[in-house]
Amino acid sequence: MTSTADKKLSVRFDEAGFEQLLERRIDPVWITEARKEAWAAFESMDWPNPRDENWMRSDLRAFKLDRYQPIDESVVQSVPGAPIRLLEGVDVGGSIRSENGMVTFESLDEKFAAKGVVFGSLSRCARDHAELVKKHLHSQIDTRSDRFAALQAAMWTDGYFLYVPKNVVIDKPLHIHAAMADGSVDLTHTLIVLEEGAEATVLFESSSDSDAAGGFHCGGLELVVNQRSNLRFVALQDWGGGTWHFAHQRAKVGQDANLQWTIAAMGSRFAQVDQQVALVGTGANSHVNGVMFTRDRQHLTYNTIQRHAAQHCKSDFLYKAVLQDRSRTVWRGMIKVDAGADKTDGYQRNDNLLLSDNARADSIPGLEILADDVRCTHGSTSGRVDEELIFYAQSRGFTRVEAVRMIVTGFFQQIFDRITIESVREALGAAIARQVRQYE
Amino acid sequence: MSHILRIENLHVAVEGKAILRGVNLEMKFGETHALMGPNGSGKSTLGLAIAGHPNYEITAGTISLDGEDITEWEADQRARAGIFMAFQRPVAIPGVKTADFLRHAATNVRRPDRKEGEDLIPMREFRKELKSKMEQLKIDSEFARRYVNDGFSGGEMKRAEILTMAMLSPKFSILDETDSGLDADAVKLASASIAEIGRDKMGLLIITHHDKLLEHNPPQFTHVMLGGRIVETGGAELARELHDHGYERIRKTYPDAEAANQEMLGKEEAVAV
Incomplete structure (x- = not known):
């Protein structure tokens, strides 16, 4: 039972909640100003219109922001029990852990710190490395694009900042773990900046303290991959089955730079992710791998844009989804080629495997090409798992569930073949195998 | 070893249409039987029914292995009990390497009581065994790394099936x-x-339709199937006769x-249209 007194004390995502957040925090003035601006935008906007192309297949009716409370930064957060999956057999060069959106642990090998690498809490770095953070924070995400982007920009609590100076190579993966307790919130922001010629691998994972945990994640992610730099970014989203997951994710890839971005979306009840990679320098290259594996009534939406703003750039997006139960995925792919971005090589593909008659996968590929000399290809497939494959495997001694698990793993193999980090392949393979249900 | 596979009065329907109409067959371990018959007579249906294909509904009769009734068993239980079928057109499983597939299959068949998730045959041990079997069958070692039947030629598929039989x-x-679609050398x-x-x-x-496949495998018994029944059983000479003279005599006699x-052929064509 909630008493009247408790209700009075409880803080919400409202004007009072925002004012209290500003009071509690020790932010530089420029951040406070940016927060106020974003809050004003949030207040002036409505929730996404279901007629809006990006939201028309998303049902937000069950989402109630009032059910969640902002985190009190003055209280140390602790979320024991949220699983970590990407660390098995990995020798990391640094790690950050956040709990309910507040960084509670940060470390970086001395040898990298000595070379000027910065890796740690975004709130702290915004104070200690103000110029670096200020230049890039929310520089790619339009905080007015929707109410979630505005709320995140106004009320982000903490996050993760990586800065790799010119020509510095980080030869060990860095690990970030975002943990969230059942019913809590995570309003974090990830900002990664690689200067010219730098190299890094970042393993990012999010998880809840129980399989069915609810919660509200409203996040932002910005990757700045400057010329000739090389970033491998792996994100495993494994929030609890009752969690609402909203995110705006942007990457900017410079001249002759490489971005390999792998996304595995396993968790949450509802996800709406806007992902965009902008190729802004001649010869920029991006490789995006998406793995979605859904169950129950999960509903995951990925709106992806691969934007070619310079010549001789290559983008290659491959998304594969396996759906169980009554789950649903929506994938929108858009290759946008700016005028003058000649010699563009754009590829996008989405394949879906349905393990249940009640699952549904929507695949909406698209092209918008304003340049003349380009090569863009796209395609998608969706289909039920073939019973003949299951019988064939059963006739070789596989149980039905083993057969389905093997077929699912095989379906994802094409993506695994593109992932260059062995431990990630193994961790994702194990995570997928764990989710395959017993089928009759 | 003495094992017996016994098929008694087997009636099988596919999508409600009767195909097998009372098949009786008894095989002992170590015996070679040839099953011949014109197209659509029910040969593959008998094989698939014995293997446990879920679409092949057994409407009457029994299949038993060493006296145990396996009529209602799932395909994987039958495989673990020692039943194997080399398919005419095995399906491809993209993304699954032949070696990984066979390792899992061999583990399950050799340890029928294995629980899901328990260890497979150790990788090193399995690779060694697979390599020697592949050499014995003159199969290129690169085969093991290819995805199961994916992009295989007709001959490669059949050899992969024989390799699977060897491993299980x-x-x-x-x-x-196993001879269909192969040239003379491959047969x-x-x-x-x-x-x-x-x-x-x-x-x-x-x-089989021909006696070439039987060249190295002279059958002790040749069964002729027609209209979903075994109408005649003889020795190796019957297989030769059918190969040389076709099924005219059989058709007229029965x-x-x-x-x-x-x-049945008419129905099949109607379905195909």
Whole structure:
């Protein structure tokens, strides 16, 4: 039972909640100003219109922001029990852990710190490395694009900042773990900046303290991959089955730079992710791998844009989804080629495997090409798992569930073949195998 | 070893249409049986029903292995009990390497009580065994790394099926037209391979139209199927006769079965349209 007194004390995502957040925090003035601006935008906007192309297949009716409370930064957060999956057999060069959106642990090998690498809490770095953070924070995400982007920009609590100076190579993966307790919130922001010629691998994972945990994640992610730099970014989203997951994710890839971005979306009840990679320098290259594996009534939406703003750039997006139960995925792919971005090589593909008659996968590929000399290809497939494959495997001694698990793993193999980090392949393979249900 | 696979009065329907109409067949471990018959007579249906295909509904009769009734068993239970079928057109499983597939299959078949998630045969041990079997069957070692039947030629598929049989060492093997789509040399190789792997080491039921596949595998028994029944059983000479002279004599001798066969063919065509 909630008493009247408790209700009075409880803080919400409202004007009072925002004012209290500003009071509690020790932010530089420029951040406070940016927060106020974003809050004003949030207040002036409505929730996404279901007629809006990006939201028309998303049902937000069950989402109630009032059910969640902002985190009190003055209280140390602790979320024991949220699983970590990407660390098995990995020798990391640094790690950050956040709990309910507040960084509670940060470390970086001395040898990298000595070379000027910065890796740690975004709130702290915004104070200690103000110029670096200020230049890039929310520089790619339009905080007015929707109410979630505005709320995140106004009320982000903490996050993760990586800065790799010119020509510095980080030869060990860095690990970030975002943990969230059942019913809590995570309003974090990830900002990664690689200067010219730098190299890094970042393993990012999010998880809840129980399989069915609810919660509200409203996040932002910005990757700045400057010329000739090389970033491998792996994100495993494994929030609890009752969690609402909203995110705006942007990457900017410079001249002759490489971005390999792998996304595995396993968790949450509802996800709406806007992902965009902008190729802004001649010869920029991006490789995006998406793995979605859904169950129950999960509903995951990925709106992806691969934007070619310079010549001789290559983008290659491959998304594969396996759906169980009554789950649903929506994938929108858009290759946008700016005028003058000649010699563009754009590829996008989405394949879906349905393990249940009640699952549904929507695949909406698209092209918008304003340049003349380009090569863009796209395609998608969706289909039920073939019973003949299951019988064939059963006739070789596989149980039905083993057969389905093997077929699912095989379906994802094409993506695994593109992932260059062995431990990630193994961790994702194990995570997928764990989710395959017993089928009759 | 003495094992017996016994099929009694087997009636099988596919999508409600009767195909097998009372098949009786008994095979002992170490025997080679040839199963012949014109198109649409029910040969593959018998094989698939024994293997446990879920679409092949057994409406009457029983299949038993060493006295145990396996009629209602799932396909994987039958495989673990020692039943194997080399398919005429095995399906491709993209993304799954042949070696990984066979390792899992061999583990399950050799340890029928293995629980899901328990360890597989150690990788090193398995690779060694697979390599030697592949050498024995003159299969390129690169085969193991390819995805199961994915992009295989007709000949490669059939050899992969024989390799699978070699790795699973079943008690009874049904080889469904392992010679179809192969050129003369490939049939010869398949015939020799089957003999090498299977002869005297299991019971073989070889479904074929020709006697070439039987060259190295002289059958003790030849069964002729027509209209969903085995109408005649003889020795190796019967297989030769059918190969040389076709099914005219059989069709004339068993007009009822021939009528049933024509009826089934008609249905098949109607479905195909």
